[in-house]
Amino acid sequence: MSDERIAILAHEKFPDRAKTALGVMRYGDQNVCAVLDRDRAGDRVRDHVPDIDDAPIVESFVDALAAADGEIDALYIGIAPIGGGFDESWRDDVEAAIEAGCDVVSGLHYFLNEDPELVSLADEHGVHLVDVREPDDDLTVATGASGDVDADVVLTVGTDCSVGKMTASLEIVAAARERGIDAAFVPTGQTGIMIAGWGNPIDRVVSDFTAGAVEDMLVAVGDDHDLLVVEGQGSIIHPAYSAVTCGIVHGSMADGLVLCHAAGREAIHGYESFDLRPVSEYVDLYEGLADPINETAVIAGALNTKNVESDKAAADAVASFAAEVGGPAADPVRDGADAIVDGIVDAGLGGE
């Protein structure tokens, strides 16, 4: 999906609640021509997010097409509501995109390919509806084969959803490559898959195959690299999503874990009646779960300090987090992931 000219739908949620949109804009090879957000139409991306390529924010797909002089290859659905449903208020934009000859790429649980109206319209206009969350139908249970791949495997794990595990993973890969390590990103979620152009959407596979779907990816690329960085999901203490987390922990058979947390987060995102636990409890739980299947430990931490204003306060938060994790830590966005790669290398991982 690289070098496509795309528009990204992020109605009412850009940028703070548009994780998918931001991920593709920051890390993907696509050329983003416009962002659809009816609440911010008329603004520009740089008004809200200074460090990514700029683009206009528009009201509708029709406006996006006008802004791009008619040259758009695809519309990406850049937001993912809880439950993954399709918001009917998006339908006009999706239909306009199809009618303009654009593919539509979606990471929703709701499959565009199962929507008769959209399927029929897409057929008529000869475009593809790409549901990146639709898993391969040949997945099966894990066998333990992840333990046999040549590459060392690092997994990002979290204290919650939406703490920056995907970002940390991508920044770790970038920093490792800078250092000459042959590192690759292993996506497990819709945004990661949209960015990487391959991967199994772990939260959408049959639950019995959760670990197996991770193993399937590691076996596919594990002998081609020295370091694989697997994107973790959710949190092992979560009322809804811990199954996905746990399957990734065991399916990846990681040699090292990087614990990801958001500074100041005190309750589970979207489930605010549930408090987060002390960081050390997550370290103990992840190690207690993972180590019996493959010897491992938490070797570094990634702290998301997006909600911390000053660099000084962020640095203090990172230092305090590093102490809790018992290893080096960084905010991969503010600081880059070099300190985290130090932790990976110090643990003896990533060498040939």
Added chain:
Amino acid sequence: MSDERIAILAHEKFPDRAKTALGVMRYGDQNVCAVLDRDRAGDRVRDHVPDIDDAPIVESFVDALAAADGEIDALYIGIAPIGGGFDESWRDDVEAAIEAGCDVVSGLHYFLNEDPELVSLADEHGVHLVDVREPDDDLTVATGASGDVDADVVLTVGTDCSVGKMTASLEIVAAARERGIDAAFVPTGQTGIMIAGWGNPIDRVVSDFTAGAVEDMLVAVGDDHDLLVVEGQGSIIHPAYSAVTCGIVHGSMADGLVLCHAAGREAIHGYESFDLRPVSEYVDLYEGLADPINETAVIAGALNTKNVESDKAAADAVASFAAEVGGPAADPVRDGADAIVDGIVDAGLGGE
């Protein structure tokens, strides 16, 4: 599915590797007319399992029909190989059943309803293919609503697959009812669903909805009983199945956990290169995972002593397991589950 006259297919696996067949025979309301096992044809059920209703073991469905004077309502698939595939060597029996006007009930991952030959034959003969592992299509993510049901909730958790969690759950319900507690069994796997006649097959739901599928069941029946006993699955330390386990732990929001173990088990069933951990580690891990979402603890233990010969040795093993669990324990098959219900009542659960 009660009072049906059924035959159960268990080729080459009866009784020791035919968990589904044995579960239905021991706990279901169905009337079992014959067991299909080509390796033991000519034997009788009581030659192998003395404490359940007897039936002939036969070579094929045709022989079963003859043994039952032509009166069979359904053929149940009573075995579930790793991966849940359909063994082509069973096809003749399944087709013979359909041709004889019988429904076919299966808990395989492979859906009979997606097999064109069987579907066409079933249509022709006006019978149903019942895939109990096919989940409802209206499941979604958990909201935490399990915490609000009136009933107290107990969950069986395990040190491994195939240690007797379903059996323990059913025996706990039976023993609690003996004592006048309004208790109900909440099935989560294919055999439990075949026995209970309702339930979501948790290992087959979309992994993001694992906890939600448990919550869906608890909300459905949680205000109608004083005690719900949720059938656990797998183990929280497992190379393949831990995702299912973890989703049930958080989806059930159990008020008490009963740890299930098989005496003498030293390695993970089917994954023998992975050692089991000390029992106390499972206690700590399950409590560490579950308690942050809903206050809980391991309140009793169920030890499967099927492979222990003498009653004395079994009693010693149970006593030693109780000490490791830190609560009362029993082998629910050998001893009944009364001691476990003591632990539940002592924890203040099951009252009105």
